[in-house]
Amino acid sequence: SGVAGTTWWDRRAIAIEGTWPEYLQARGGNYRSSLKRATKRLAQAGAVRFWRHSAGRQLCGDPLSNQELLTALRAIESHAWQAERHFAPEGDGAAMLEVLRGQGLLELSLLYLDERPVSYLFGHAAGRAATIKQLGYDPALQELSPGVVSLAELVRTTFAEGHLDEINLRGSEHRYKAQLADAVESAFVLELAGLTPRGLASFLV
Numbered sequence: 001s002g003v004a005g006t007t008w009w010d011r012r013a014i015a016i017e018g019t020w021p022e023y024l025q026a027r028g029g030n031y032r033s034s035l036k037r038a039t040k041r042l043a044q045a046g047a048v049r050f051w052r053h054s055a056g057r058q059l060c061g062d063p064l065s066n067q068e069l070l071t072a073l074r075a076i077e078s079h080a081w082q083a084e085r086h087f088a089p090e091g092d093g094a095a096m097l098e099v100l101r102g103q104g105l106l107e108l109s110l111l112y113l114d115e116r117p118v119s120y121l122f123g124h125a126a127g128r129a130a131t132i133k134q135l136g137y138d139p140a141l142q143e144l145s146p147g148v149v150s151l152a153e154l155v156r157t158t159f160a161e162g163h164l165d166e167i168n169l170r171g172s173e174h175r176y177k178a179q180l181a182d183a184v185e186s187a188f189v190l191e192l193a194g195l196t197p198r199g200l201a202s203f204l205v
Helices: 020-027 029-045 066-077 093-102 139-144 146-161 175-180 197-204
Strands: 002-015 048-054 057-060 106-113 116-126 129-137 166-170 184-193
Touching: 002 175, 020 029, 020 146, 029 048, 029 139, 029 146, 029 175, 048 146, 057 146, 066 093, 066 106, 066 116, 066 129, 093 106, 093 116, 106 129, 106 146, 116 139, 116 146, 129 139, 129 146, 146 166, 146 175
Parallel strands: 129 166
Antiparallel strands: 002 166, 002 184, 048 057, 048 106, 106 116, 116 129
C-alpha cells in the first residue's frame, strides 16, 4: 500500500446529548414541519418499517444475513445511476459490508415501504461515534423523502439506545445535513493506494 494523496472534507457532527424531543426542539420549526410532512406522506403510501444494525448491535428489526442485506441494498440501487450503485457485484461494497460487520463496526439502516426496501444509510461505527458515508434511495420515491425519514429514525434510535455520542454526516453541502447539525468540522483524510477491502475498512475506522 502507498499514499495516493491527501484531502480535506467537511462533516456535520450530530451530538447525542439530552433527549430526542430536546434535539427536535433545537432543530427549529421548519425542520419539524418538514419531517412531519415526510413521515405522513410515507405512512399514506404504505406500511413503513425501519431496520438498523449498529456497531455489532441489532437495534431495529430481525437480524439479516449479509446476502439478505445485499439483496435489499441492490434493490434500492437498481434504478439509480451506475455511478451510484455502490453495492453492485462488480464493486467493493459487498466486501466492505462483510468486513465491517465481521469486525463489529458496521452502521447500516434500511427503510421499508410495504416490505419493499426504499432507502439505506451505510457507514461505520467505532468507539462511540458513527460516520454515515452513503445515503441511497429509490429515485422513483424521491417525492416521499425516504432519506429524510431514514436519517431522523437513525438519530431517534441513537438517542433511545444511548450507545453513541456522535453521528457524523460526511460532507456539508446538502441542506438536509444543515438541518440535522449546525456545526461544520473539517477532517483530514489520507487516500491510500492498493488497499484490500479489509485493510481499507481497518483504516477508515
